[in-house]
Amino acid sequence: MGFPTGRRRVVTALAAVLAVGVAAAIVYRVLAPAEVSTVARGAYPAAASPPVGVIGRLPVAPLLVDGRLRVYAGTRQVYADQPVDGKHRVTPFWSYRRWPAKLVGVLASGATLVSRWSDGTVVALDARTGRVAWRADGPEPGPVPKPRRTYASTVWDPAGLHVTRTADGRAVLVAAGERQVGGYALADGRQLWRVDVPEGCRSDVGTTATGELIGVDACAMPTTVEFRDAATGAVRAHWLPPGGGRGLAVTPLGCADGHSECRGLRTDGKGDDPGQGWLVGAGEPVAAPALNGADAQLAGERVVGSTGGVLTGRSARTGEELWRRADLGPVRIIATQPGRVHLLTERNDLVTLDPSTGAERSRFPMDIGRDGIAWVPGRAYAADGYLALERVREDATTDSDDQAYFLMAEPVLLAAT
Template identity: 35%
Template sequence: MRRVLTGLFAVVVVSAMGITSYRTLKPAETVSSAKKPVPTPEPIKSIQYAELSSAPLIIEGRLRVYTEQRRVFADTPVTALREMTPHWAYRRWPAEVVSVVAVEKPASGVGMSVVVTKWSDGEIVALDAEKGDIVWQARIEPADGETFKGRRTGAKTLYEPEDLFVTASSIDKQPIVIATGKDAVHAFDPTDGRVKWQHSFPNEPGCRTDDWTGTDTYFVKDTCSKPATLEIYDAATGVMLNTWRPPGASIGPPNVTNWYLEPTSCQIGRSGCAVFKAAPTGDVVSFADAASGVGTITPTYWSLGADHLIRPESVVDKDTIVIVGDTVAQQVTGGYIWAYSRTTGKRLWMSEVAGALIGGDQRNFYIINNQYQLLVLNLETGAVTSSTELRIRPEDKFVYSEHHLHAGYLVVERLQTTKESEIDDKYYFSMNTVVLVGIG
């Protein structure tokens, strides 16, 4: 009898171990919803607010959303000196976070803000930005090699998502989220996950990986056509509006047939891009290099008109540009900034300061100068109206690549080098490598 009991005990123990092992190793989805309401936005001051170890996506001026390899989470308030206990968190395993975008509720306050996440297994999960609850889920077949690319801070995954884009409908102006996967593209209503349209290209694998959104359009380059072709789709319906190639595009070796193309002046990442630059060959140089005698072929800037025809931006001929309505601010790398009217070509002003042009809104353009200061330039006059110190300590010296400008805040991921092959300890400026400042 003792041997029987011992044997039964062993079976129970082994079975329990098997159950524990299964529960530990099976794919898991964990939601930790918010327990408190989100505070109202605070008045913004032109000061340093925080040094953070992770890069936040600012939502409504009330929340900071972060991502790690297998977790997306939020804290509040935006002005907190350090990262706080998560307000909410969402985790999946073993999938990895591939892209994250945010869609804020309209100015009327009706509806909810949504954080849309895409994972390496193709799952798309939309979360209530205030509560962290799952709003909807969908799936798209993932492309090969989709993985978390945010490294230690998550900045690249949040600020340069590769296969999630935000745009709006030309019909009702409502936001649309576009997700791409393996030779497919789906457009979703961010409020409920309804699929508005979808296209798949199974007979042309790997041909459409260079894409972005405009204000109400989706652009994708077909690299398998000879020469390559830019396809332009209506974001509301998925109907193709036009196709385009730069003048002079021709069949030839890959560097000619697959001509140069790059969107610019985007709201974030490759979403909401106002213009793009293109050339009939892949062998182009920057305007700064051309001025120095290093190469001669520079790209031309183009934009899509209301009639769905693509036309050149005649006054734009610098390396860095930011467009706000009819005003374009532009600069050769490291130089002064000129502002022009896009319609008349008239020069509006030239800045009296130099720095890196990083963005603009309906009131201002923003630059970071060589003294590590954020300078605010009036949109209409170019006059500097305020400055904010980005250095926490006077001796701080850093470089940067990723930054996020939204809702009156600027986030900068500080680096020791932009050489991405370096290990984290030599790549990032410090453990708390992200600085957040306000723009009053």
């Protein structure tokens, strides 16, 4: 004996409503904004002292934090593993995820790990535990090119994310978007300032070691280099370098990490202009001819450059040659860090020199196992005495997909120098 027709319709309607409600609940749980923080269960690891040489092979690019952790990026995740000198990537030490926003940049300063997301949110983590230290509403970033599978651009060159220090030693985080730029106290995320900027005609380059944000302002002719106080957001100066104007490009040099706390820059104009080097500080940029040309890099107070198979070290301020090495053959300068300049030879040997004297600190093949040396260098990163390097196939182009671009599934080598 079944239900009467009227009751059957009521039951059917209730069942349909219940099904819709359950489906809605499931959709909400899956698609609703969410944050998942998995903190560290173990103690903060000690700094390692690995032997000189290649120590690891990784599928993704590591950001080294405090000489103790390796931090990695994913589409919607930032996570760390340890030990810092592990041969392979291992189970995360801690992990932080957000949904539906995407991760667009990661920056480390001491034990503070700052992540920037596609909705503009800035989240700082205590790298020692993975716990959220603070959150801030930052300017929404502009379009960011999709990173390759190593996420090297996300962790080694974070778009629109820089740190610097004021004259009194306070650390300031600067987040730049297409329409706004903001400054935040790195210690607690407190917003110091936020300003609107013209869209489409201005770009940020990095920060100086003396507390300023460097930008390129093409909103009015001629194009100028803008220096903005990172503590207040006020523009201190618009500077027009010789030969500047439309088409002016600015490359930061001698940066502590990524494009943060830079001590120099190179300006490039139109055509065959080889570029002009400058030292930047509290006043107007000072010409540094030793930095002219793309083959010269700033390492502390020294300019290291290679010409015709001869490597030289010069005073950044006077241009005086202080040392030269003609015994290395053709080399490529791939990275610098305090007290070290890293070179790659034609046979893919990694040579590390003291930039002050030219003395060799280490030399070894950038190889592990039986991987071989039939590759060309991609992005590189150096910190805490380590160097990480992408290996790219010799026939790869910028249009190649990741399978054809990288040498293998684990294309990043980590070396102790």
